[in-house]
Amino acid sequence: MDLSIVIVNWNGLAVLRPCLASIFGSPQGLELEVIVVDNSSTDASVEMVQREFPKTVLVRNQRNLGFAAANNQAFAVARGRYVLLLNNDTLVLVGALAASVRYLDAHPGVGALGCRVEFPDRSFQTSCYRFNDLPELVMGRLLPLGSVGGERLNMGRYWGRQFTEPTEVDVVAGCFLIVRKEVLASVGGFDEDFFMYGEDEEWCSRIKRAGWRIIYFPGATIIHIHRFSSGQTRRAPRLMELMSPVLVLHKRRGPVIAWCANLILLLATLVRLPIKLILDAGHFFKGHTQTELVRSRFTVLAAHLKGLFSPVWLPASAKAPVAPVQSIAASGLLQ
Helix, strand or coil, rough: CCCCEEEEEEHHHHHHHHHHHHHHHHCCCCEEEEEEEEECCCCCCCHHHHCCCCEEEEEECCCCCCCHHHHHHHHHHHCEEEEEECCCCCECCCHHHHHHHHHHHHCCEEEEEEEEEEECCCECCCCCCCCCHHHHHHHHHHHHHHCCCCCCCCCCHHHHHCCCCCHHHHHHHHEEEEEHHHHHHCCCCCCCCCCCCHHHHHHHHHHCCCCCEEEEEEEEEEECCCCHHCCCCCCCCCHHHHHHHHHHHHHHHHHHHHHHHHHHHHHHHHHHHHHHHHHHHHHHHHCCCHHHHHHHHHHHHHHHHCCCCCCCCCCCCCCCCCCCEEEEEECCCEE
């Protein structure tokens, strides 16, 4: 078995179907298996997979376990020499999988690989990053230089560069991330303290510490519908997303650096909050403001303030027991 493709799904029916079609609909030149882990969807995703893609290995959870835990479930049953994490809101272009596997076969020191990622209009989407650290947070959050310079001033995103040759990087995005099975054996899977966001960076840091190289490989391309599930351009900020850099730094650098990161994010929130509230007021008079959006701004502020006195970014120590897997269905291989 060459490659196990792992797709975590939660109410992604609209994008999961074309994603699977992009894999099954064209010859890949590899021996593949596709594993879909469904986190208790209510939108008929499971029924669609069973009906239209019967070769898929389907894992059904009774509740939403989050991205990290769901991927770990798939890692436990994956049979491929390589394991690919693939977002459900992606389209795999012809030849991308075979080219990635060929590169890994030819470079045994590479433990993880990401590819070129494009938006649906085929414009470039950043998919490799430096590890977050305090200077990157200052530039990217407190001083939003990247948004001013179109990422050209964003050091955390390699100054917006579009690499045209395979390049060693710190992190490749989890929307398309291939790892060797030996990597899973040596460093383990995702840290399940992460529900969603930041788990790929923390995982890449462990992969690098174990002596593996991480490569951005532009010889393969996918299309990624970024944040398809938000449904609104002006969505409420997700607290777990905004706090994820602090949790990653706590794991990588310890509690003192994490506290400093939270302070930087608090200052960034205080600087931007008046501007955002003014914009919210303008949208309110147009009848567009979402109450949840406005409320969430103060929720974020309160969380950062509380973080000055306790590590709110850490998950509760007493975790709920993991829900049992409802069923696992498997059938033939994709050639």
